[in-house]
Amino acid sequence: MEELVLAERPVWLLLTIAVVAIVLLLVLIIKTRLHAFFSLLIIAVATGLAAGIGVGDVIDVVIAGFSTTVGTVALLVGFGAVLGRLIEITGGAQVLADKMLDTFGEKRAPLALAVASLLYAFPIFLDAGFIVMLPVIYTVARRLGGSFMLYVLPSIASFMMMHALLPPHPGPTAAATVMGADxxxxxxVGLLIGLPTWYLGGYLVARVIARRYPDTPVPALLGEPREVPKDERPSFGSILLVLLMPLVLIFLNTGMATLEASGSVTEDNVLLQFSRLIGATPVALALSALTAMVLLYVLPRRRKGQEVGGLLEELVDDALSPVCAIILITGAGGAFGRVLTETGIGGEVANGLDAMGLPLIVAAYLVTTAMRIAQGSATVAATTGASIMAPAIMAGDFSAIAVSAVVIAIGSASIGWSHVNDSGFWLIGKFCGFDTVTTFKTWSLVGTTISLVGFALSALVFVIAA
Incomplete structure (x- = not known):
């Protein structure tokens, strides 16, 4: 898209427009009950026009934001939903739930789900990993009863912390690269800060919030539950294989990329090229979904002489149908965020904070927070915040640990303060069956407490190590 020419607007007016836009959006969604997809697109166009984007350009900006977000999210959500549905419909989720409850006990089920999510979230993006874990969370919640919040919020906290604070996730990886950190x-350092951050700011807070929602039902967004007889369920090893496959493929890609960056392998290395293909997150999830189709569904039915083709097609349709609306809403959220980004609101505020002479790690956190609130994307916020702060880091005489602490502070800022311009706000909220207000009180609150605790601990490490 060509560079936009914006009509001049003072910073105070841009900030006012952004605040008014968010308020109007919430009124449309909560009060008038207009569908979030339409509400987001209407407000995105109106905000762009009010902020100085020309009539001929505003639709292009909205489409660019929508297509970029959908292009990123649709494949992850689609393949993740199919994989999750296969694990649920074949009884795999019941196998995992039984194994988890036998190992940890029913009283520790929320903690077990949270720890499993921590491990699964290490290489996989938040949205894709969470969707694959959902059938297991659904099954445990239905088995044990009580509020769905008790089981899903600790898992959400795990995915949020890992996504924000630890490479190879894109935000902290980009921040580390821009700032020259190891x-x-x-x-x-991210694990040393992130694990207590997850427990104090994520897991414990999630448990407290869950007590406020004692009657939240388990949604059926991936299809109606089906109790599979024990003799028809897949083996634990088969389920583990299809779940671990994307982790292994993504780790292979990350490892080869690291070797290339260090000069150990060259661009024309065959394994490097192959890992780039199969280790890309959408491809890794697609291969896992296809493996699950064959291993969990096709082969067991063919052994019994049962019909496969039409039923498999119907199963995939059932998995994809509920996520289409979620993908559209997520794309509309990306469009609104893109409009706010193009107005330059976040950049103006961030530059002002950077010039205030604050302690470096405080400035890094506030600059990234400004970008996060202004445009929604955690990855963009972390990358932009690191780029703004990089000259100060390069000019200073900071230890490697201190620089790593600044990266973690930036990552902490990037996950907090989520609201309606964040595609993750809509994605996770809709998959959990939350309305907009409930998403603020759960997803946004947990992310913000993780953000604050992560910043406090990273600031402590920075002071000690600097």
Missing amino acids: VGLVII
């Missing part, structure tokens, strides 16, 4: 050291 990615391996960032992972170590």
Whole structure:
């Protein structure tokens, strides 16, 4: 898209427009009950026009934001939903739930789900990993009863912390690269800060919030539950294989990319090229979904002489149908975020904060927070915040641990303060069956407490190590 020419607007007016736009959006969704997809697109266009984007350009900006977000999310959500539905419909989720409850006990089920989510979230993006974990969360929640919140919020906290604070997730990886930090050291410091951050700001807070919603039902967004007889369920090893496959493929890609960056392998290395193909997250999920189709569905039915083709097609349709609306809403959220980004609101505020002479790690957190609130994307916020702060880091004499702590502070800022311009706000909220207000009180609140605790701990490490 060609560079936009914006009509001049003072910063105070741009900020006012952004605030009014968010308020009007919430009124449309909560009060008038207009569908979020339409509400987001209407407000995105109106905000662009009010902020100075020309009539001939505003639709292009909205379409660019929508298509970029959908292009990223649709494949992850689509393949993840199919994989999750296959695990549920074949009884795999019941196998995992039984194994988890036998190992940890019913009282520790929320903690077990949260720890499993931590492990699964290490290499996989938040949205894709969470959707694959959902059938297991659904099954445990239905089995044990009580509020769905008790089981899903701790898992959400796990995915949020890992996505924000630890490479190879894109935000912290980009921040570490821009600021010249050692990615391996960032992972170590990120774990030292991230695990207590997850427990204090994520898991415990999620448990407290869940008590406020004692009667939240388990949604059926991936299809109606089906109790599969024990003798028809797949083996634990088969389920583990299809779940671990994307992790292994993504780790292979990350490892080869690291070797290339260090000069150990060259661009024309066959394994490097192959890992780039199969280790891309959408491809890894697609291969896992196809493997699950064959291993969990096709082969067991063919052994019994049962029909496969038409039923498999119907199963995939059932998995994809509920997520279409979620993908559209997520894309509309990306369009609104893109409009706010193009107005330059976040950049103006961030530059002002950077010039205030605050302690470096405080400025890094506030600058990234401004970008997060202004445009929604955690990855963009972390990358932009790191780019703004990089000259100060380069000019200072900071230890490698101190620089890693700044990267973690930036990552912490990027996950907090989520609201209606964040595609994740809509994606996770809709998959959990939350309305807009409930999403604010759960997803947004957990992310913000993780953000604050992560910043406090990273600031402590920075002071000690600087």
